[in-house]
Amino acid sequence: MRIHRYRTNADVPTASMADIAFLLIIFFMLTAVYSSTRGLEFAFPKDDPTQRNVQPQEAIHIKITGEGQYVVDRTPMTIEQLAGYVDQKMKQAPDKPVIIHSLPDVPYYSMIDVFDVLRQLQVQNISVPTQTEVERWQFFGYLE
Amino acid sequence: MKIRRHTKIIASVPTASMADIAFLLIIFFMLTTSFSPVKTSVDLPESVERAEVEQNAAIVAITVQNEIVFSDGDNPGFDVNSPEELAPHIQSLVSAMPDKQFVIKADRAVRYASVDAVLDQLRRNGAKNIGLLTEQKAGRRN
Numbered sequence: 001m002r003i004h005r006y007r008t009n010a011d012v013p014t015a016s017m018a019d020i021a022f023l024l025i026i027f028f029m030l031t032a033v034y035s036s037t038r039g040l041e042f043a044f045p046k047d048d049p050t051q052r053n054v055q056p057q058e059a060i061h062i063k064i065t066g067e068g069q070y071v072v073d074r075t076p077m078t079i080e081q082l083a084g085y086v087d088q089k090m091k092q093a094p095d096k097p098v099i100i101h102s103l104p105d106v107p108y109y110s111m112i113d114v115f116d117v118l119r120q121l122q123v124q125n126i127s128v129p130t131q132t133e134v135e136r137w138q139f140f141g142y143l144e
Numbered sequence: 145m146k147i148r149r150h151t152k153i154i155a156s157v158p159t160a161s162m163a164d165i166a167f168l169l170i171i172f173f174m175l176t177t178s179f180s181p182v183k184t185s186v187d188l189p190e191s192v193e194r195a196e197v198e199q200n201a202a203i204v205a206i207t208v209q210n211e212i213v214f215s216d217g218d219n220p221g222f223d224v225n226s227p228e229e230l231a232p233h234i235q236s237l238v239s240a241m242p243d244k245q246f247v248i249k250a251d252r253a254v255r256y257a258s259v260d261a262v263l264d265q266l267r268r269n270g271a272k273n274i275g276l277l278t279e280q281k282a283g284r285r286n
Binding site: 014015017018021022024025028029037038039040041042064102103104105106107108109110111112113115116119120128130131132 | 159160162163165166167169170173174177188189190191192193194195196197247250251252253254255256257258259260261263264267273274275276277278280281
């Protein structure tokens with residue numbers, strides 16, 4: 001008796017491969033967390049006793065009193081006026097320190113807005129005092 | 145006269161190349177995805193000036209609800225109850241690597257006092273290199 005052999009084509013099922021691959025793509029796209037890896041940088045002053053301390057009186061003092069409300073050297077200003085004022089001061093004295101003093105209840109982005117403007121004006125000497133430092137300066141009468 | 149058709153072309157979609165394209169896309173997504181140890185979702189503030197933060201920088205995330213999540217940059221983040229609890233972690237990182245960068249990933253609407261408390265802890269415990277994570281703001285450069 002003769003045994004009939006059916007001829008089957010030896011094929012890799014490539015059609016399903018694409019399905020699997022696209023499923024993997026969708027998985028990676030959904031699980032990917034788009035994290036921002038860029039931002040503003042600043043350095044705290046080093047604890048170097050030989051380094052001259054910032055004298056708050058000769059610095060530009062920016063006080064953020066509310067959302068979009070800035071008091072620069074005791075004059076209320078908008079962010080555009082602030083940029084103009086600081087730019088003008090920087091032309092006179094490029095290494096003039098700038099103090100950003102945010103009140104505790106102000107939203108964080110107001111401080112970032114000011115920081116960003118100063119960075120764009122290439123201010124080198126930006127100081128962001130913490131609340132304890134501000135209190136100390138106020139105690140000694142450097143800040144109002 | 146009858147024209148004979150000799151060759152029969154089989155109509156089929158070339159599925160083999162489809163898989164190649166798909167795998168290329170997979171590789172692209174795998175390479176471009178950056179795995180961040182802190183997956184806390186926050187609405188970052190925007191700035192025009194931005195600099196790339198260091199890889200493996202320690203991350204302090206502050207959410208609108210004032211929840212603080214800390215990661216040393218290599219291990220997954222964990223919740224911290226108060227800024228004061230950050231002190232031992234910051235100290236150990238700074239003593240191992242004095243120039244270690246600490247990145248603050250705070251929500252744009254968070255009260256400045258919360259950010260200030262974290263900055264205060266960083267400063268007290270010897271951190272020198274700080275980054276404030278922001279989104280790109282569309283605007284002109286001066």
